[in-house]
Amino acid sequence: MSDDHGHDHPKHELSYYAKRIYAMRDLLIEKGVISEKDIQCQIEYQEARTPANGARLVAKAWVDPAFKARFIADPKAACQEIGIDATAINEFVVLENTPQVRHMVVCTLCSCYPRPILGRPPDWYKSFNYRQRSVSDPRGVMREFGLELPDEVEVRVHDSTADIRYIVMPMRPAGTEGWSEDDLAKLVTRDSMIGVMDALPSLPE
Amino acid sequence: MTPASGRFNPGDRVTVKFEDRPGHLRTPWYVRGKHGWIERVYGDFLNPELLAFGKDGLPKKTLYLVGFDYDEVFGTGQGPKDKVLVDIYDHWLEPLA
Numbered sequence: 254m255s256d257d258h259g260h261d262h263p264k265h266e267l268s269y270y271a272k273r274i275y276a277m278r279d280l281l282i283e284k285g286v287i288s289e290k291d292i293q294c295q296i297e298y299q300e301a302r303t304p305a306n307g308a309r310l311v312a313k314a315w316v317d318p319a320f321k322a323r324f325i326a327d328p329k330a331a332c333q334e335i336g337i338d339a340t341a342i343n344e345f346v347v348l349e350n351t352p353q354v355r356h357m358v359v360c361t362l363c364s365c366y367p368r369p370i371l372g373r374p375p376d377w378y379k380s381f382n383y384r385q386r387s388v389s390d391p392r393g394v395m396r397e398f399g400l401e402l403p404d405e406v407e408v409r410v411h412d413s414t415a416d417i418r419y420i421v422m423p424m425r426p427a428g429t430e431g432w433s434e435d436d437l438a439k440l441v442t443r444d445s446m447i448g449v450m451d452a453l454p455s456l457p458e
Numbered sequence: 459m460t461p462a463s464g465r466f467n468p469g470d471r472v473t474v475k476f477e478d479r480p481g482h483l484r485t486p487w488y489v490r491g492k493h494g495w496i497e498r499v500y501g502d503f504l505n506p507e508l509l510a511f512g513k514d515g516l517p518k519k520t521l522y523l524v525g526f527d528y529d530e531v532f533g534t535g536q537g538p539k540d541k542v543l544v545d546i547y548d549h550w551l552e553p554l555a
Contacts, residue, residue, distance in 0.1 A: 344500065361486050388488065388542055389532050407539035414484045415521055415545035416503045 303372040304443035306337045307420055310370065311446065312437035315425040325349065328420070332370065339369045343416045348409070348448070355406055356421045357395070357448035359387035360413040367418035371446060378447065387449075388412060398450040421448035426455075462499045464520025464548040470496045471554035472524060474546060482510030485550045489542070492530050493554055497543060498523035505547070519547040 267275065281287050310328075313335060314321035324331040325347045332339035339345060345367060348356035360366065361384045366374040377383050387394050391410045392402060402408065411419050423445040429437060440453040466472060476491035484506050499522055504515030524546045528536040 343503075361488075362484060388486075390536070391540065392536055402537070404537045405539070406537065407541070408537055409540070410542045412486060412542065412544040414486060415506065415547065417500060417521070417523075417545050 299368075299373065302369050304370075304441075304446065305438070306332075306372075307367075307370040307443070307446045308438040308441035309335060309434070310337070310420075311422050311441045311452075312434045314422060315429075315437055316434055321422075324422075337370060339367075341369050342367060342418050345370075345418050345420070347422050348411065348419055349422045350424050350448070350451075352424070353405075353407060354409060355395075355400075355402060355448065356409045356411060356419075357387060357391050358411045358413055358419045358421060359384055361385070361388055362412075362414050365413045365418065367420050370420060371443060375443070395449055398444060400450045420446050422446075423448075423452040426452055428454075462501050462520045463518070464499065464502070464522070465553070466496045466499070466520075466522060466548070466551065468496050468498060472496060472551040473554045474524070475550050475552060477550075482507050485546055486544060488531055489524075489526060489544050489546070492526055494524045494526040494530070494544075496522050497525040500545070503547075519549055521545055521547055522551070524551070 263271075278292065282289060282292075310324060310331065314324045320331065320334075323334070328345040328347050329339050329342065332345075348358070350356055359378075364374050364379040366378065368374075383394070388410055391408050395402060395408075413419055423441065425437070426440060429440070436456065439456055442450070442453060444450050445452045471493065472495065473493050474485060474489045474491060478490075499520065501521065502518040503521050505517070505519045506515070509515040522545070524544050526542045526544070528534070528540050528542065531542055
């Protein structure tokens with residue numbers, strides 16, 4: 254592989270894995286398996302999937318009880334209804350938080366995550382620390398995210414080990430009656446849809 | 459979801475097999491050998507233990523949501539009602555009398 258093959262590599266020192274990825278990318282292009290354009294399209298596709306998709310779903314479910322029922326009964330159809338492409342997900346389950354029950358999602362075996370509606374997982378979601386402590390000490394993890402729950406609340410930790418992808422539907426914050434869906438969506442953070450915290454109580458500054 | 463062909467129904471008590479072997483196993487260590495219950499039946503899915511090695515994944519395996527109490531899995535330390543719920547395939551489960 255020469256250095257003269259039409260695209261730039263980072264100039265700084267690369268990690269072992271980064272070097273390996275660039276080497277594989279160059280070989281795949283050199284052998285005609287994929288093209289530069291394929292890679293660019295894929296990057297754009299990945300970047301277009303963000304937690305804003307999940308936030309739109311949750312905000313709509315908050316204001317529209319019929320949509321909420323459809324979202325819970327058939328999440329993929331609900332996504333399609335508002336123009337979110339969730340076809341890449343095999344099966345998709347909505348976990349509804351209530352004053353009595355909080356859900357939290359982890360994949361202890363790897364980093365399974367509902368990417369079409371939440372985008373790429375945050376680094377902490379993939380860390381060994383989160384993957385271990387979310388199951389062994391979920392209340393401790395929630396506390397670090399600022400959520401302190403009384404004992405009578407039931408915490409349900411979902412270990413997403415197989416074909417199902419989970420999204421938590423956080424509770425609608427008090428005092429948001431009459432808000433627009435767009436404003437409500439701003440309260441629905443990525444972390445609230447993983448379930449480590451509640452939705453924001455007020456609009457971020 | 460596809461109709462399920464598996465052996466268990468919601469509410470059934472189950473034990474997760476305590477097994478280990480090389481391969482793409484989707485049953486976490488911390489629940490192997492533990493007692494739980496079928497919370498939900500998700501349907502039949504291609505077997506990831508075969509798919510991971512380029513095979514067709516057939517026959518399909520029924521996937522369940524299996525619930526565990528904290529006392530059973532991790533001992534104490536969490537809220538009295540807290541639960542861990544894990545997606546587990548039929549062939550990893552045994553009926554618990």
